[in-house]
Amino acid sequence: MAPNQILTAAQMRSAEQRLIDGGETVESLMERAGAGAAEWIWRLSGGRAVTVLCGPGNNGGDGYVIARVLAARGCDVQVVAPIAPVTDAATTARARWNGTPVQRASGEVFVDCLFGTGLARPLSDDLAHSLSDLALAHETRVAVDLPSGVHSDTGALLNDHLPDYDLTLALGAWKCAHWLMPVSAKMGERRLIDLGVGEGSSDLALAQPPRLRGPAADEHKYSRGLALVIGGEMIGAAVLAARAAQHSGAGYVKLLSEHSHPDLPADVVHIDGDLEEALADERLNAVLVGPGLGRGDLARHVVATVLGHDRPTVLDADALAILSPELVPSDPSRILITPHAGELLTLCKAFGIVREGKVEQALALAEASGMTVLAKGPDNVLAAAGKATISPPAPQWLSTAGTGDALAGIATSRMACGETPSAAALTAVTVHAEAARLAGPMFSASGLIASIPEACGSFL
Numbered sequence: 001m002a003p004n005q006i007l008t009a010a011q012m013r014s015a016e017q018r019l020i021d022g023g024e025t026v027e028s029l030m031e032r033a034g035a036g037a038a039e040w041i042w043r044l045s046g047g048r049a050v051t052v053l054c055g056p057g058n059n060g061g062d063g064y065v066i067a068r069v070l071a072a073r074g075c076d077v078q079v080v081a082p083i084a085p086v087t088d089a090a091t092t093a094r095a096r097w098n099g100t101p102v103q104r105a106s107g108e109v110f111v112d113c114l115f116g117t118g119l120a121r122p123l124s125d126d127l128a129h130s131l132s133d134l135a136l137a138h139e140t141r142v143a144v145d146l147p148s149g150v151h152s153d154t155g156a157l158l159n160d161h162l163p164d165y166d167l168t169l170a171l172g173a174w175k176c177a178h179w180l181m182p183v184s185a186k187m188g189e190r191r192l193i194d195l196g197v198g199e200g201s202s203d204l205a206l207a208q209p210p211r212l213r214g215p216a217a218d219e220h221k222y223s224r225g226l227a228l229v230i231g232g233e234m235i236g237a238a239v240l241a242a243r244a245a246q247h248s249g250a251g252y253v254k255l256l257s258e259h260s261h262p263d264l265p266a267d268v269v270h271i272d273g274d275l276e277e278a279l280a281d282e283r284l285n286a287v288l289v290g291p292g293l294g295r296g297d298l299a300r301h302v303v304a305t306v307l308g309h310d311r312p313t314v315l316d317a318d319a320l321a322i323l324s325p326e327l328v329p330s331d332p333s334r335i336l337i338t339p340h341a342g343e344l345l346t347l348c349k350a351f352g353i354v355r356e357g358k359v360e361q362a363l364a365l366a367e368a369s370g371m372t373v374l375a376k377g378p379d380n381v382l383a384a385a386g387k388a389t390i391s392p393p394a395p396q397w398l399s400t401a402g403t404g405d406a407l408a409g410i411a412t413s414r415m416a417c418g419e420t421p422s423a424a425a426l427t428a429v430t431v432h433a434e435a436a437r438l439a440g441p442m443f444s445a446s447g448l449i450a451s452i453p454e455a456c457g458s459f460l
């Protein structure tokens with residue numbers, strides 16, 4: 001199994017076909033999927049009654065296998081089947097279940113096997129009502145493969161008022177919807193059931209935690225990495241970024257700004273000099289520009305000047321409102337851009353990109369600009385050179401002002417330490433999420449930054 005790959009519905013069908021070409025049958029795969037799901041549901045149910053909602057396709061077929069396996073273990077199981085099976089495998093699974101569906105059921109554990117990756121259009125009103133009524137009538141809800149009513153490739157909700165689940169059991173491989181908003185917020189816990197699907201031709205993967213290394217015995221402040229954060233009209237944002245950078249591995253962080261700030265710690269070196277001169281420092285390993293920069297002529301000049309030098313660079317916030325195809329340097333591969341959803345839309349317009357879905361947009365922007373794109377938010381999509389990575393969800397307490405500045409500071413620090421833009425972005429997202437967990441609820445950006453050293457410690 002390749003547990004990190006994320007497949008589209010079409011890639012999943014090809015993977016299934018490869019297994020069938022290798023001697024499996026749809027029925028044998030369905031048995032494995034149903035038995036694997038039943039094992040989880042058995043443990044979760046703890047002897048409670050189970051209701052399985054079965055649809056017409058193979059997701060429904062999985063449901064009949066689950067019902068049969070649970071019943072054989074002595075579980076009290078009922079099946080609701082608003083549409084009869086239409087595939088051979090689902091018809092066989094229903095016959096082997098050998099029971100009679102009921103019209104309605106209420107009880108303890110609800111298992112959604114209405115639709116999986118084959119859902120082609122929104123649920124009809126009748127089916128949507130059956131689904132939400134049954135879900136509401138049960139204490140615990142499990143989705144098999146995917147919650148019904150969602151788009152497997154984009155994570156979009158195709159119907160209003162779809163239920164939330166406690167557990168989602170992905171079959172064979174992760175699908176995009178397991179990790180993309182808004183669907184990912186409905187999944188509850190996620191578990192992957194192995195069906196023997198090998199490595200496919202997927203360009204999409206689930207991010208893995210980074211491994212950080214501490215300084216070598218002979219390291220000094222410059223060899224650990226010198227980062228430059230460029231301030232602008234709102235100096236507070238750059239101060240947050242510089243403080244975050246300082247706690248993320250770089251040996252030396254400088255803040256270039258004509259303004260001072262009362263919260264600037266003594267260990268961030270404040271310089272009030274010439275930008276060209278600061279950029280000309282040969283020891284400089286990475287630059288951040290954008291947080292609090294402003295969007296006027298001076299800001300444009302600053303962004304153009306930074307991009308005119310060949311330093312590894314992070315562009316965030318206001319710099320993203322300024323960025324356009326004309327400003328892209330000849331070697332854009334050293335640049336990381338970190339747009340939130342609004343900035344991603346602005347950039348797509350600026351670069352003439354017309355695509356649906358965050359993954360597609362991030363990939364297209366990376367291709368058009370040649371830069372590494374971290375499309376951040378409740379789901380984080382990293383795209384570079386035709387490949388994309390989605391990070392597991394971070395605490396929603398991050399939805400507070402200044403946390404993006406901190407993220408940009410962490411990424412800049414990691415690039416100053418020598419990581420590539422992609423590696424730095426993945427490290428930054430993971431450390432940021434861990435710092436948020438450690439900071440607990442209701443933190444501000446400063447509280448988040450205070451937790452960064454301990455968060456980094458988790459990955460050393």
Ligand SMILES: NC(=O)C1=CN([C@@H]2O[C@H](COP(=O)(O)OP(=O)(O)OC[C@H]3O[C@@H](n4cnc5c(N)ncnc54)[C@H](O)[C@@H]3O)[C@@H](O)[C@H]2O)[C@@H](O)CC1
Pocket residue numbers: 012013015016029030033055056057058059060061062086087114115116117118119120121122123124144145146171172195
């Ligand atoms: N890919 C694999 O390797 C395996 C897949 N299995 C299961 O098979 C599922 C995919 O099966 P299917 O392709 O049959 O897809 P589904 O079970 O998701 O349903 C597709 C069927 O529903 C119909 N349909 C689509 N949208 C509809 C709507 N809005 N209203 C009414 N009918 C609609 C389609 O015409 C088709 O007949 C997976 O999610 C998984 O649960 C497992 O059984 C075994 C292994």
Ligand SMILES: Nc1ncnc2c1ncn2[C@@H]1O[C@H](COP(=O)(O)OP(=O)(O)O)[C@@H](O)[C@H]1O
Pocket residue numbers: 317340376377378379380393394395396397398399400401402403404405406407432
């Ligand atoms: N609901 C959420 N769940 C998890 N992370 C979130 C959520 N909302 C925002 N974030 C994260 O918080 C940060 C916010 O960045 P941004 O919008 O640029 O804020 P700011 O510009 O105020 O610093 C990003 O890293 C984003 O991924």
Ligand SMILES: [K+]
Pocket residue numbers: 059112113114115116143144145146147148
């Ligand atoms: K389902």
